[in-house]
Amino acid sequence: xxxxxxxxxxxxxxxxxxxxxxxxxxxLIEKSIIRGEARLTVDGAIVAETGxxxxxxxxxxxxxxxxSIKDKxxxxxxxxxxxxxxxxxxxxxxxxxxxxxxxxxxxxxxAGADKETQLPxxxxxxxxxxxxxxxxxxxxxxxxxxxxxxxxxTIVSAPGFKADPAVxxxxxxxxxxxxxxxxxxxxGGTEYAGEMKKSIFSIMNYLLPEKGxxxxxxxxxxxxxGDVALFFGLSGTGKTTLSADSNRKxxxxxxxxWSDNGVFNIExxxxxxxxxxxxxxxxxxxxxxxxxxxxxNVVIDPETREPDYDDNSLTENTRxxxxxxxxxxxxxxxxxxxxxxxxxxxxxxxxxxPPISKLTKEQAMYHFLSGFTSKxxxxxxxxxxxxxxxxxxxxxxxxxxxxTRYAEMLGEKIDKHDVQVFLVNTGWTGGEYGVGSRMKLxxxxxxxxxxxxxxxxxxxxxxxxxxxxxxxxxIDGVPSEVLDPxxxxxxKEAYDEKARYLANLFKENFKKFKNVPEEIEKKGxxxx
Numbered sequence: 101x102x103x104x105x106x107x108x109x110x111x112x113x114x115x116x117x118x119x120x121x122x123x124x125x126x127x128l129i130e131k132s133i134i135r136g137e138a139r140l141t142v143d144g145a146i147v148a149e150t151g152x153x154x155x156x157x158x159x160x161x162x163x164x165x166x167x168s169i170k171d172k173x174x175x176x177x178x179x180x181x182x183x184x185x186x187x188x189x190x191x192x193x194x195x196x197x198x199x200x201x202x203x204x205x206x207x208x209x210x211a212g213a214d215k216e217t218q219l220p221x222x223x224x225x226x227x228x229x230x231x232x233x234x235x236x237x238x239x240x241x242x243x244x245x246x247x248x249x250x251x252x253x254t255i256v257s258a259p260g261f262k263a264d265p266a267v268x269x270x271x272x273x274x275x276x277x278x279x280x281x282x283x284x285x286x287x288g289g290t291e292y293a294g295e296m297k298k299s300i301f302s303i304m305n306y307l308l309p310e311k312g313x314x315x316x317x318x319x320x321x322x323x324x325x326g327d328v329a330l331f332f333g334l335s336g337t338g339k340t341t342l343s344a345d346s347n348r349k350x351x352x353x354x355x356x357x358w359s360d361n362g363v364f365n366i367e368x369x370x371x372x373x374x375x376x377x378x379x380x381x382x383x384x385x386x387x388x389x390x391x392x393x394x395x396x397n398v399v400i401d402p403e404t405r406e407p408d409y410d411d412n413s414l415t416e417n418t419r420x421x422x423x424x425x426x427x428x429x430x431x432x433x434x435x436x437x438x439x440x441x442x443x444x445x446x447x448x449x450x451x452x453x454p455p456i457s458k459l460t461k462e463q464a465m466y467h468f469l470s471g472f473t474s475k476x477x478x479x480x481x482x483x484x485x486x487x488x489x490x491x492x493x494x495x496x497x498x499x500x501x502x503x504t505r506y507a508e509m510l511g512e513k514i515d516k517h518d519v520q521v522f523l524v525n526t527g528w529t530g531g532e533y534g535v536g537s538r539m540k541l542x543x544x545x546x547x548x549x550x551x552x553x554x555x556x557x558x559x560x561x562x563x564x565x566x567x568x569x570x571x572x573x574x575i576d577g578v579p580s581e582v583l584d585p586x587x588x589x590x591x592k593e594a595y596d597e598k599a600r601y602l603a604n605l606f607k608e609n610f611k612k613f614k615n616v617p618e619e620i621e622k623k624g625x626x627x628x
Contacts, residue, residue, distance in 0.1 A: 101188045106282040110254060113195050113224070114206065121206040122246065123228075125392045128205070128235065131228035135203075138229045142405045144391030145420070147398050148229045153290040154397050154415035156298060157274050158497055160290070164279040169306075174502040186269035187277050187286065193268075194288055197261045198226060205231035208249045210239040211300050212357060213434040214364040217311055221300060222251035226258045233293040233394045236423045238300070239368035253283045253303055255296050261288040278302065293396060293421065297371060298498055301355050304366055306500040314358040314509040317495030319343035320351035320365070322436045328363055329552045330356070332494040333445030334473050335417075338526045340372045341541070342445070342548055344384035349429045351436050358439075358513060365434030370427065374398055374418045377409040381541055388426035395420050438517045441552050443524050449474035449488055451528035451536040452599040454585050455578075456547040457569035458561060464514060464521040466624025468493055469507050469613060470606055474527060488602075490609040504615055522551045523569065530588040532598060546577035566599045567606075568627040603628060 101109075113119075123131070129146055132138040138146040162182035163173060173179050198204055205225040212218040221238065225231040234255075241249055262273040274289030276299060285299045301317070308315040319331040319339040328351070331339045340353040352365030353372065372385045374395065379386040389395070389407075396419040399411035409418070424430055444467055446453060459467060471491040492503040499506060514521065526544055530536035550556050550572075561570040562584075571583055581587045589595035603626035610621055 101191070101282075103282050106191065106284060109192070109195055110256070110284075113199060116199060116204070118201055118203050119206055120203055122208060123205065123231070125232065125235065128228050128232040129392070131203070131205070132232060135228055137227050139400065140405060141395065141400055141407055143389055143393075143407070145389050145393035145395050146229060146232070147395040147400055147407070149397055149414060150291040150293070153274060153292040155292060155417045156294055156497070157272075157276070157290055157292070159271050160274040161276040162278070163500065164277065164281070166279065166281045169280045173500050178496055179500055182269065182277060184279075187279055187282075190263065190268055190270075190275065190277065190288070191256075191284065191286055194256060194258045194261050194286060198224070198256070198258055201226060203228070207231050207234045207238070208246060208251060209234070209241055209368070211304055212364065212366050213239060214357065214359060214361070217308065217313060217357070217359070219253060219304065219307065220249055220251050221253050221255070223255040223296065224257065226260055227291070229394060230257055230259070230293055230296070233421050234296060236392065236394060236421050237297050237367055237369040237371060240423070253285065253300070255285045255287065255299060257287040257296060259288065259291040263289055280306065293394070294371065294419070297367070301366065302498045302500060304355070304357070305495075305498055308357050309501060309505055309509065312359075314506065314513060315366070316356045316358060317354070317493070317498060318356055319353045320356050320363050320436070320439070321345060321348040322351055322431060323348050323552070326437055327441070327552070328436045328439040329441040329443065330363070330439045331443045331445055332468070334471075334475075334491055334494055336373060337445040337447045337473055338544065339445060340370060340385065341382055342443070342544065344382065344427060345549075346384065346429060347549075348552075349431045350424065350427050351431050351434050352424065362435065362437040363439060365424070367424075368434075369421060369423045372420050374409050374420050375412055375416050384427050384429075385420065388422045389420050390426065393420055393422040393426065438513075439519055440517075442514070442519055442521045443548060443551065444468065444494065444521065445524050445526055446473045447527035448472070448525045448602075449527055449533040450598050450602050451530065451532045451589075452585055452595060452602055453523070453525040453527070453567065454564060454569055454571045455525050455529065455539055455543065455582060456551065456575070457523045457564070457571050458556060459521040459523055459569070460623065461511070461514060462620050462624035463569070464624070465507060465511050465620045466610070467523055468510055469503060469616065469620075470609060471496060472606065474533075488605065490605075504613065507616075520551070520554075520557055522556070524548060529582065529585060530590075536588075543578050543582055547575055550575050566596070566603050566626060566628050568625070600628065
């Protein structure tokens with residue numbers, strides 16, 4: 101099928117009598133409950149369960165190998181190629197499947213708060229609660245914008261359609277397939293709503309760099325003086341938590357672009373982890389769970405409908421999706437100036453990286469390319485305990501282009517805007533996972549605030565003897581023994597052994613980068 105044929109098939113689907121377009125939040129909540137897709141909580145949110153797919157399914161994600169993009173994509177285990185024939189056959193099957201449904205739900209909106217580069221999108225959903233999720237997570241159009249809206253990319257989501265790998269050419273019953281030429285994202289076999297969010301992010305990670313704009317997997321906030329801070333990190337490292345600061349205004353919690361004019365949010369909502377959520381530790385997120393919020397895989401009391409955020413019986417990856425205006429301190433529109441501070445967040449399951457360290461330009465590039473963290477339980481299917489992983493640019497699962505493309509753009513912006521960069525470990529201290537403890541959020545907040553406020557720009561530091569990182573010797577509100585990870589371990593020799601082990605993992609991982617300036621590896625990486 102060519103692009104015109106694909107578009108015509110979609111138009112025929114959208115003419116059906118079963119189509120519900122741009123329903124309001126109350127309408128979608130009613131539909132979700134009446135159809136048995138979700139339940140109402142005591143707070144007025146709805147909660148849905150996603151079955152066995154409680155996180156992303158990266159082995160089931162593909163990009164159609166098309167002439168216009170095949171020489172640009174960084175093909176491999178992350179960006180798996182699939183043929184146009186496989187896509188076409190599945191596309192027809194999915195559309196025929198959806199035509200038979202009593203109701204379908206369509207959302208029209210945007211990705212990108214910058215009007216000059218905004219991407220018009222639409223989402224066709226089998227489930228009403230999925231459509232509500234998209235309504236809350238993407239940028240909602242005004243009446244005037246809706247009247248002239250012409251989607252450039254369309255998500256077609258049919259979680260009830262299960263692929264047959266032997267016949268359909270997939271790896272399992274689930275599939276997430278992107279066709280850049282036909283401008284379709286085809287999703288089936290998985291009820292996990294995050295696949296829709298991350299598919300649009302992947303699209304933007306291809307389109308924005310082509311326009312000279314750096315796309316970033318990060319959260320962002322801004323102070324009263326216009327000082328912007330970025331927080332890079334994978335799911336579970338604290339991006340959403342740390343950027344939701346009552347003293348600063350939130351730009352966005354997960355996905356941003358950085359143009360010549362400054363930073364802008366790609367989304368119109370937040371997708372926060374809720375495991376162990378409490379009003380005391382994370383009041384902004386806790387208070388955002390209200391009428392219109394979508395909870396995923398959160399266990400609720402069957403009678404009182406009270407959520408139990410400590411219950412991980414369905415998954416560790418419990419989530420809340422809500423529009424960004426449910427947070428009190430936000431920037432409207434979600435646009436700000438150039439960052440002064442960048443925070444790289446890592447959840448170190450080995451417990452050997454400092455809780456905070458200042459990075460030189462070379463170290464910043466090294467750690468951005470390395471993207472070290474730990475996969476946390478539930479963020480991907482099959483992950484039940486933390487696993488060390490190197491995720492390039494803190495977002496490898498969502499980057500269609502070679503990592504060096506994003507790294508070069510970031511390096512140029514750090515230089516141009518004289519940005520201070522810090523590495524923050526929100527993982528373990530006093531020992532590795534199972535022995536030590538998770539870093540206290542109150543300590544992390546104190547360190548991050550000190551960095552953002554410029555209090556660490558000229559402080560005394562000492563250099564870590566294994567990783568070469570520069571550790572501040574004193575930060576208000578943080579015990580000095582916490583700042584030095586070696587001092588937090590009772591067994592110092594065990595610390596040295598584990599730290600050297602991780603340092604070697606860094607060095608081995610960095611060998612995969614072929615076109616990186618030699619000084620970044622020599623001056624930015626571990627020194628032993």
